[in-house]
Amino acid sequence: MKQYVFGADIGGTTVKLGFFTSEGELLEKWEITTRKDEGGRFILSDVADSIKAKIAEKELEKDSVAGVGIGVPGPVKDDGTVLGCVNLGWGEFNVEKEAEKLLELPVKVGNDANMASLGEMWQGGGKGYQSIIMVTLGTGVGGGIIMNGKMLYGTNGAGGEIGHICVDESETEVCGCGKKGCLEQYTSATGITRMAVSELNNTDRPSKLRSVQYMSAKEVFDAAKDGDELALELVEKHGKILGKALASIACVCDPEAFVIGGGVSRAGDILINTTAKYYQQYVFHACKNTKFELASLGNDAGIYGCAEAILTK
């Protein structure tokens, strides 16, 4: 009887670990340091040792553990091959096989953004849906696509890389990916901050934002909630670019819901309502009832998703 499952979300600084029941209750979570020495060769064994120690501490029968899901910050193929994780020092190798050897348990490896999506669908903002697209508005814009309960990884591990859809050909600044006009240049936390700074520098319109010392997405959304006209316009522009892009994506995958997470999503209803308004303006009629939800697991979404990935492997 497989009653328990582990999740390990490997980040550039720490590995977040979670011990769950197979029903999705988080029994315990902890962190270990991501040891990046020597090309990151100790990371997987550190994870394995930590989980084995937890299994011993809890005196779990090996048969009661369904396995370990692992999230990594880079593209991952369906078979568990990681195509390089710059932040960890890793090149290309099959992390799944390597971790299975170390743990002597079933392992499922996935991209961290994808794992977070799976977590949100299992126990977060996407709970109850079978097909969602998770949109993470953080430093960049990430995405995770789950159709009928299964993650869409993509041929090159680029499934759900919606941040790099070109939305403005006339852009002159370069995106981190090397192209110009990517969705994340406008709709990430960095993106809306960039739009705000540009608007303040290029006009002399009055705005509360002029007195802000450190500009951020939060400052923009807070000023908009306070009725600041310039901030409201930025929020409308943000919602229009995002809503229109999600309308295009709906014509491709037709999910039940979009689940919006990442730092920007803390803006809450104003973000969801503005995005949904423009989504309605651009979307194909068959997809007009697609739901918009806020993510709810925050930084734990990854470990939840890792656990769920094993249960649905």
Added chain:
Amino acid sequence: MKQYVFGADIGGTTVKLGFFTSEGELLEKWEITTRKDEGGRFILSDVADSIKAKIAEKELEKDSVAGVGIGVPGPVKDDGTVLGCVNLGWGEFNVEKEAEKLLELPVKVGNDANMASLGEMWQGGGKGYQSIIMVTLGTGVGGGIIMNGKMLYGTNGAGGEIGHICVDESETEVCGCGKKGCLEQYTSATGITRMAVSELNNTDRPSKLRSVQYMSAKEVFDAAKDGDELALELVEKHGKILGKALASIACVCDPEAFVIGGGVSRAGDILINTTAKYYQQYVFHACKNTKFELASLGNDAGIYGCAEAILTK
């Protein structure tokens, strides 16, 4: 031993039927009239009678038949529920269950464009791939998305409805879907014809196309192949709009290949090369090696896909 399988591609005028080996060899094909009287209530029983007659004629053991795949011209949910087929007179009902009762065989129902995609992947331009996006450039623009061998139907049966991605907000003419600026307004056969007529009417540039009696996508591509400057520009514009849209779609689903079919695809290499050129200009780096293939089954793609749908049900 399931050696045989049937496909039935229901169109507004005729039903195309195919009798296949389970290895994908088309042994026989035939057509019956689509009887649309009384809300199309006889269509499914006509299909069932025709297939039963073929089974009797060929003296097939019932156990040797894997089932019947059925393609219909409208949105279909994963469970076989058709959400209305205007061209047949059908409202909403579960075609799969109904057909299984009539045929006493397993049935899988899908949208006709999706079935054609599955057919092209099985025995056509997408053969050998596991994940393709089929792009049908006909009167409209249809799409079919197959990931890891499975059709992506979408929550509302709108998976792959890529023709209705908004690509030009400044468009003044209305698309069949009621919106403005949809991909199919430019890249379908009708779309490129419309662009040609508009360019000829709004300029007095010289072009061979001025002497064409009935403008069509074929005339435009043929003139471009002959070096006509205006036609070449139209083909470039067509390729840019299509290539850019497919680059966006690659950021969502990351397929191994795009398979281009429909009447416009008869233009051949010039279409593929132009589209691929602009795709490269806009695509996320991880997806730069995605292949472009021409569809090869023509009007038989549907029955092939219906047969394959049963084998992978």
